[in-house]
Amino acid sequence: MTTYDGPATVTAGGTEYEVTARLTSTSTEWYGSLDVPDGEAAWAIFNTDDHTLRIGDREASFVAQGAGTDMDIQGSGRPPFGS
Numbered sequence: 285m286t287t288y289d290g291p292a293t294v295t296a297g298g299t300e301y302e303v304t305a306r307l308t309s310t311s312t313e314w315y316g317s318l319d320v321p322d323g324e325a326a327w328a329i330f331n332t333d334d335h336t337l338r339i340g341d342r343e344a345s346f347v348a349q350g351a352g353t354d355m356d357i358q359g360s361g362r363p364p365f366g367s
Contacts, residue, residue: 285310286366292339294318296332301325305337307359309366314344314359326353339364 285308292305307316318337320326329335330351336343337357342364349356 286363288316288339288365290339292318292337292364294320294329295336295338296329296334299328301329305339307363307365309359309363314363316357316359318355318357320353320355323353326355327351329355337364 287309288305288307290305292303294301294303301320303321304319305316306319307314320329330348335346335348335357337346337359344362344364345360346357347360349358
């Protein structure tokens, strides 16, 4: 299991949002939560179908599972952190 707790960038609907990510990766999935700076940004991220999470030079898609400023996410594909 690998974890990440730190800054990340969400791209949703062509707009970038700076967030703090708390993520976990196992051999079969990655998931976690995002601290989004405000309710307007959280709502904009939640209401977009295409989400990308970037950490450094790595990116991955995810599904937002809530519209609050402490947003749970489920990752898709290779995680954007770890080895």
